[in-house]
Amino acid sequence: MSLTLYHRHVLEDYLAGFEAKANPNHLSVIRRPAIFSVLAHRGNEASVKQALNSIEGALLHDCAPGEWLVVSTASGAAVVENLLGEITGASAIDQSDGRVLLRISGPNVRKILAKCVAVDLHPDAFSIGASANMLCCHVAANLARTGAEAFEIIVPRSFAGSVFEEMMEMGREFALTAAFAEW
Amino acid sequence: MASLITCPHCGTRPKEEFSIRGAALARPHPAASEEDWHAYVYLRENPKGRYQEYWHHAAGCRRWLIVDRDNVTHDVFSVTDAASIREPSE
Known part of the structure; x- marks a missing residue:
């Protein structure tokens, strides 16, 4: 009984109905980090x-x-x-149950994130491997750069739905897709 | 209001990430007189111009900072971690 609850991700309902095929701009929700x-x-x-x-x-x-x-x-x-x-x-x-790990990547990722965070993400200012706490979609989150066009965002679990919806809204003009990923 | 604060730990951030506690006053000695403590807890100068305030970087490193700024020109002169100027007795 508890097993089915354990495997249910907080963003399960938000992701239902999104197309499975990933576009170049893609948001991955890591299932069990x-x-x-x-x-x-x-x-x-x-x-x-x-x-x-x-x-x-x-x-x-x-x-x-x-x-x-x-x-x-x-x-x-x-x-x-x-x-x-x-x-x-x-x-x-x-904190595995208390935080949600999102990975966003793609050619327009900086244009999408520019509407979510108020921090300069130019490679000169925020290089690969850099990470910091910052407001992301009005939520205190942790953002890390994992690649030239790839970022990891950690948000508190109860705010994940609101952050997810806002990021999808900001990514709509760049055809941002979202799906679960195992790792 | 100064809108960009350069946190010594996180870099330049918008003021929305911070909450302001008020003037950074020197804490009186525990055995100080009641008048001194009353002044420390309740009385504020409310100056026009340059002064120091405690700012909490709530959405960032969650450290207390001392922001030295001018509330007329909006210039920020320095931002330091409040722990770095902690008195040796504490």
């Missing part, structure tokens, strides 16, 4: 960041000084939790 919030204890910021960077298959998102989001789509939450538990001077908490 492992997302952990990690805080470094005072004085351990540099060593914790180094340890986090060495975790294989996990992407580090900067939130604030000494605070990160560790995102992994390759490993499950339990595996990541064990790896994070081995790091000294850090506290980690599982």
Whole structure:
């Protein structure tokens, strides 16, 4: 009984009815990412960041000084939790159920995001690998650049529907499509 | 109102990401007189011109910042993390 609830993504109803074939501008909703919030204890910021960077298959998102989001789509939450538990001077908490991971990519992605965030996303100002917390569609989200035309957005679960609808609206002129993705 | 604030952690951001607490005053000593504490809690100068305020970067790094700005010309002179000027006794 609980299994069917567990597998139901918060954006399930929003995505029903969208065409399955992805256009060049595409928004992927990752079904079950492992997302952990990690805080470094005072004085351990540099060593914790180094340890986090060495975790294989996990992407580090900067939130604030000494605070990160560790995102992994390759490993499950339990595996990541064990790896994070081995790091000294850090506290980690599982946010996988509390956050929604969106990936947007395509040739017009910056034009779409220009209507969602108030941050300069030119490669000179926001290079590949850069990430920060910012307002995205009026919601405090974390945005990371994963490629020249690819971004990852992490939003709180309860705001995911509103952010998703607004992003699809902003992407309509560029024929933005959306679908679930496993990783 | 200054509309672009350069957060020392996040970069240049619009003011919508912040909430403003008010003047950045030096906290009195715990044993200070009642008058000092009353002034610290309730009395504000409301100056015209340059002064320092506490701003919270609510939608960004969620750190308290001290914004040194002019409320007439909208110039922002400096933005620093409030923790960086913490008094040694605290």
